Amino acid sequence: MSDTRNISVVVNGKSYQRTVDTRRTLGDFLRLDLGLTGTHFGCEHGVCGACTVRVDGTAVRSCLMLAVQANGKSVQTVEGMAEGDILTPLQTAFRDRHALQCGFCTPGILMTMAEFLEENPAPSEADVRDALSGNLCRCTGYQNIVDAVLQTADTLRKTRDAA
Amino acid sequence: MMSEKSFGTSPKRKEDFDLLTGRGRFVDDIVLPGMYAAAFVRSPLAHARIKSIDASAALAMPGVHAVISHHDLPATLRERRLPLFVPHPTLTSRMQHALAKEEVCYVGEPVAVVVADNRYLAEDALHLVEIDYEPLAAVSDCKAGARPDAPRAHADLESNVVSRMLSSVGDIDAAFRETPHVFKEEIFQHRGGAFFMECRGVIASYDAVEGALLVYVSSQGPHRIKRALLDLFDLSDTQIRVVTPDVGGGFGPKGSFYAEYAAIAACAMMLGHPVKWIEDRRENFVATHQERDQYWDVEIAVDAEARIRGLRGVLTHDNGAYTPWGIVLPWISVATVPGPYIVPAYHIELRSVLTNKVMATPVRGAGRPEGVVVMERLMDRIAREFKLDPAEVRRRNFIQPSQMPYNVGVIFRDGKQVVYDSGDYPACQDAALQTIDYDAFRARQAEARLKGRYIGIGIGNAVEGTGLGPYEGAAVKVATNGRITVSTGATPQGQSHKTTLAQIAADQFGVSIDAIRVETGDTSKISQGIGTFAARTAVNAGSSVHLASVKVAAKAKAIAAKLLDVREEDLELRDGYVQLAALPGGPGAASDNARQVRKSLAELAVVAAGMPGFAMQDGAEPGLESTAYFTAPQSTYANGTAVVEVEVDIETGRVTILRLVLAHDCGMLINPMVVEGQVMGGVAHAIGNALFERMLYDDQAQPLSTNFGEYLLPLATDVPRIEIVHQETASPLNPLGIKGAGESGTIPTIAPIIAAVEDALSPFGVRILEAPITPQRIVELLGDAALGRTR
Amino acid sequence: MKPARFTYHDPAAIADVLALLAEHEDSRLLAGGQSLMPMMNFRFVQPAHLIDLNRVAELGYIRADAGTLAFGAMTRQRQIQRDANVQQACPIMIEALSHVGHRQTRARGTIGGSISHFDPSAELCNMAALHDAQFVLARKGNQRTLGFDQFARGYLTTAIEPGEMLQEIRLQRWAKPYGFAFEEFAMRHGDFAICAVSVLLTLTGSGAIDAIAIAVSGVAPTPQRLRGFEAAARGQMPGHALCREAALQAAAIEAMSDAYTTAAYRTHLARVLTYRALEKAVARFKSQDMT
Structure with a gap:
């Protein structure tokens, strides 16, 4: 009765084979089938950005993608950022700058900003605000998030210069 | 090594590591064995009578376990309505059933609940539940609803105006009589909802052997949720445990007790399986409490120097369909208007009006921003009339x-x-x-x-007004292995309590905040609690953490003083030890010997716990622990x-x-x-x-x-x-x-x-x-x- | 907010898509999913068959010919933004795309999806109107090409028939140099426009209007060209009077209203944004001339 497919997805470097309902969203697949609950649903209509994950490197809304559409692709979620207890510079900057309060929107913002910084390593404040405008946060007023992203760009630049 | 005072500093938050790595635990992240998912059938009409409910098609669907409406509920839930926590003598209260009985009074009111293997199936079945409604006239605007000829928001109401409360100070008539400078304004204000990023959610699990109901809920205070469940289910205090895990924003509306919580608890008890309901955003727009409309018709009297003599008027407030918070919200608005200014005479009539909309209850600011808008609009009007700088008008008042x-x-x-x-x-x-x-x-x-x-x-x-009573408690305990735990009934929704309350305790124990574990939002961890709202947690819980920590520290010193044979006042707590204070010139100044004159918190906790067969020393209370319930006088x-x-x-x-x-x-x-x-x-x-x-x-x-x-x-x-x-x-x-x-x-x-x-x-x-x-x-x-x- | 059941198909070739479309009457094509997926999550749309175009590689391309810029329907909005040909040949498209949603939605959203959905406020629909777009519609066994006026049928409605798919969008390119402007008013960055106005123009050596196109979207159920004004403006000197005339023509478009936005406000925005857009396009043309 239900339409299912076998899919094979690499998530955070690990390969998974699962049989899924074709109507299952990618976000539900990550949360329910793989137990990766770091990806959150805030609206399920593509506006809030909380569910943003990276599919083959591209930051996308996981509520607007079906799990079957990730077949054969590589997905990164917030769980795949830190190596063990070592936070990435972006995560560290979020902590340093108090860029999260309740933390519910944070995974989607981290995913979006990580992609953004790879593409735009020396952003202006206006660039960051533009890139952040697809993610809703009700707690922070965004300022500390913007500052954390700018700090990360700075940190990464110094690391590159040193290398 | 912890030496500086933590209070007043900005250490990195204890909360952040988990939240930044996807290890936070929000209610939807919790999975219990055998858990079902629920979805609610909600009224599509703002006001209607329920004529019939036919769930047969939904029930026939594979994977659907139950479709429950009012008449299927346990007797106590059929007989009782949700409890009103803040009654008021002027209020004609209207409280909701867990599931609507005969009449629905707002779009989104829960009428039935579908329980299925998962949320996808539950939503499939939702569309098969057939309900026949007889539409009734609805009240949309509160000012129109206050008129005597308006339709009624509930069929049996005498008037939609369910509270008229006067707030009066000084001789208002004299104030307006004695000055020619009177300015009148009609101000309309609308505030929307909280729109926290994590919608509401609840999981209920009933252990029939233990007779124990466990509820996980995204809330601003599990103790009040427990109190409501106690009222509704006739269980004993120890049979209900309510836990609030990480919460993705609250801003007020997560502080309410909702019909869905009672219904889900009933489902878990009836079906013998844990049941989870996670509100989706569409539901959130119609079913989570909001703030909304206030009409203010006000006038202000000022003297020739633009100093306020009196302020009077009427506030008409859109309360929504039921009264879960009584008249708290508009009352706060009224009490906030005078603000930082001297207002010798004040007279506001508050009219709270029932409408056929979801309930209006406090959202961040809780009616205060509206009160401020009223006063500040009047201030600006005075400035314009007197051709004064707006800042100057404010200075004069x-x-x-x-x-x-x-x-x-x-x-x-x-x-x-x-x-x-x-x-x-x-x-x-x-x-x-x-x-x-x-x-x-x-x-x-x-x-x-x-x-x-x-x-x-x-x-x-x-x-x-902040730090509202009655209290918020804190239990501070040093375990026999030396670990320090602070438990409080307050529940963070992003406010960093795990960090700030640890800072307060850390200062008394002379440790870093990493050495303090802060537990929040679990009714099994501390007996009484109120919750996090009204900017009250730092004041209430913070003070309680301080008082309890001071007591525990004093107890540790008292025991150590006896064991070390030194004076209590020469001791300090530092890095997990009670030791001679290293004050310059003091008895413990820097000698190696002196530094060894110390006792670890673990040793002291073991002593405080007592030894089997031995009497407690000097009748001391057992345990290196203390619970404080700070109550502010106002x-x-x-x-x-x-x-x-x-x-x-x-x-x-x-x-x-x-x-x-x-x-x-x-x-x-x-x-x-x-x-x-x-x-x-x-x-x-x-x-x-x-x-x-x-x-x-x-x-x-x-x-x-x-x-x-x-x-x-x-x-x-x-x-x-x-x-x-x-x-x-x-x-x-x-x-x-x-x-x-x-x-x-x-x-x-x-x-x-x-x-x-x-x-x-x-x-x-x-x-x-x-x-x-x-x-x-x-x-x-x-x-x-x-x-x-x-x- | 979970989608209802459907049977999922993910063909890899256009021919297979068309065969599936012919076979299944109750079906929807899934492009980038940035509009269809929310509607499915809300269960406003519950197709029995979902035909996913994301594996159809031959639908993703940008081709710059002499007179046209052709886009395969599955070309992602982000891909268009980053395309050197588009940046060079059609800079107004880049400006318009900067208003389309947010980076995560542009990463998935496609030009074909946006135009098939045909939201009256959508920037890409405005671009299609402005550039006298042609739409290649394919069905099993045949193909037809429609101009904008034949394609645009009404609010969220196009000439695409059941069994048919939008395969390619061809914009008529303007030869450089030309002046352009895209003026939009939305409540917030990335929201659907309440009104957007786009202008392309060239001036003669004496500074008079030579050729001009103006498209106004968000006001009527479909994007509107100011054809009357465009014809009358040729040979006229651009300045306050002409900008005002364009503004009045834009204000004459019969406007829609909804719960949030009145027809009067839409009309007003059409008026002031048209003035601004025309003024800006003229200034841009002139500044190009000087360089």
Whole structure:
């Protein structure tokens, strides 16, 4: 009765084979089938950005993608950022700058900003605000998030210069 | 090694690592064995009678376990309605059933619940439950609803006006008789919802063997949820445990007890399986409490020097369909109006009106921003009438620091007179004005106008009752392995309690905050609790943590003093030990020997725990632990000034905030970083309220704002850089001198945004007596002037 | 907010898509999913068959010919933004795309999806109107090409028939140099426009209008060209009077209203934004001439 497919997805470097309902969203697949609950649903209509994950490197809304559409692709979620207890510079900057309060929107913002910084390593404040405008946060007023992203760009630049 | 005081510093948050790595645990992240998923059938009509419910098609679906409506519920839930926690003598209360019985009174009211293997299946079945409704006339607008000939929001109501409460101080008639300077305004205000990013959610699990009900709920206080469940289910205190895990924002509405919680608990008990319900965003728009409409018809009397003599009027408040918080919300609005100003006579009639909309209960600011808008609009009117600078009018009316404590005379919702404990309101406004370079603004404005740019400035002052009672407790315990735990009934939703409460305890134990475990939101960890709302946790829970930690530390010293044979007053707590204080020249000064004269907290806890068969020493109470329930004698009053500079594009009506300064005084800062975060988030909320957020309903009370494409929250591109100025006036009402901070960004900030827009448009004589103000409305108010160059 | 059941198909070739479309009457094509997926999550749309175009590689391309710029329907908005040909040949498209949603939605959203959905406020629909777009519609066994006026049928409605798919969108390129402007008013960055106005123009050596196109979207159920004004403006000197005339023509478009936005405000925005857009396009043309 239900339409299912076998899919094979690499998530955070690990390969998974699962049989899924074709109507299952990618976000539900990550949360329910793989137990990766770091990806959150805030609206399920593509506006809030909380569910943003990276599919083959591209930051996308996981509520607007079906799990079957990730077949054969590589997905990164917030769980795949830190190596063990070592936070990435972006995560560290979020902590340093108090860029999260309740933390519910944070995974989607981290995913979006990580992609953004790879593409735009020396952003202006206006660039960051533009890139952040697809993610809703009700707690922070965004300022500390913007500052954390700018700090990360700075940190990464110094690391590159040193290398 | 911990040596400096933690209070007043900004250590990195204890919460962050988990939240940044996807290891947070929100209610939807919890999976229990055999758990089912639920979805609610909700009323599509604002007011109707339920004629019949046919669930047979839904029940026949594979994977569907139950479809439960009112008549299927356990007897206690059929007989009882949800409890009213804050009754009031003037209130005719109307409380809801767990599932609607015969009449539905708002779109979104739960009528039945479908329980299935998963949410996809539950939603499939939802559409197969057939309900026959007989539509009834609905009340949409509260002012219209207050008229005697209006349809009734509930069929059996005598009047939709369910409370009339007078708030009265001084001789109001004399005040208006004795001066010719009387100014009248009609102000309409709308505030939308909380729109936390994590929607509500609950899991209930019933262990039939133990007779134990376990409830996980995304809330602002598990103890009140437990209290409601006790009222509804006739279980004993120890049979119900309510746990609130990580919470993705609350802002007020997660502090309510909802019909869904009772229904889900009933499902778990009836089906013998854990049941999870996670509200989706569509439900959130119709079923989570919001704030909404207030109509203020007010007039103010001032003397020839623009000093207030009296203020009077009527507030008509849209309460929604039921009264879960009584009249708390509009009452706070009324009590907030006088603010930092001397108002010798005050007379407001509050009319709370039932409408066929989801309930209006406190959202961040809890009615205060509306009160501030009323007063500040009147202040600006006075300035215009007297051709005075708006800042000067406010200066002439400020309560002076020398008048503290200052009795406003108004009765607050705690039943006590509003008595401001401390604060320097003139200095706060001056600090904000100085930061934004107010004195130079008129020159800037004139220069901009020459270039066809319209900029304006506005001021908002507010005094905010914080740290509301009755109490919030803390249990501080040193385990026999030396580990320190703080448990409190308060529940964070982003406010960083695990960090700030640890800071308070850390100072008494002489340890880093990493050595303190803070447990929140579990009714099994501490007996009593109220919850996190009304900017009350730092004051109440913070003070309790302090008092309990002081007691535990003293107990540790007392035991150590006996064991070491030294005087208690020569001891200190440091890094997990009680040792001779290393004061310069003191008995423990730096000698190796002296440093070995110490006892670890673990050793002391073992002694305090007692030894089997031995009597406790000197009748000491067992355990290195203490529980404190700090009760403040009254609210402590924080204050703030927001000054906002905007630019208005007169052709499109677009408002751009150029600068926003917020000077505020929330007493002593436990953690400046956290306070600033609270302020900035609060300001963003006010920006939404002032410029974007509108819940629209049609004339049959059908909600027209049901998604984030229609209801607009401010984005990163809408919120400017916020400049914060701290003042610290210690509150005399608690041991740490703190006041609440969680709403201080929101409360004063709507008013000055509106004022600044009006100021920018002053060449066109535009008057703004409403909030929010949208570009479309600005263009309407401008009329032909908005045609600009196309005229 | 979970989608209802459907049967999922993910063909890899256009021919297979068309065969599936012919076979299944109750079906929807899934492109980037940035509009269809929300509607499915809300269960406003519950197709029995979902035909996913994301594996159809031959639908993703940008081709710059002499007179046209052709886009395969599955070309992502982000891909268009980053395309050197588009940046060079059609800079107004880049400006318009900067208003389309947010980076995560542009990463998935496609030009074909946006135009098939045909939201009256959508920037890409405005671009299609402005550039006298042609739409290649394919069905099993045949193909037809429609101009904008034949394609645009009404609110969220196009000439695409059941069994048919939008395969390619061809914009008529303007030869450089030309002036352009895209003026939009939305409540917030990335929101659907309440009104957007786009202008392309060239001036004669004496500074008079030579050729001009103006498209106004968000006001009427479909994007509108100011054809009357465009014809009358040729040979006229651009300035306040002409900008005002364009503004009045834009204001004459019969406007829609909804719960949030009145027809009067839409009309007003059409008026002031048209003035601004025309003024800006003229200034841009002139500044190009000088360089």
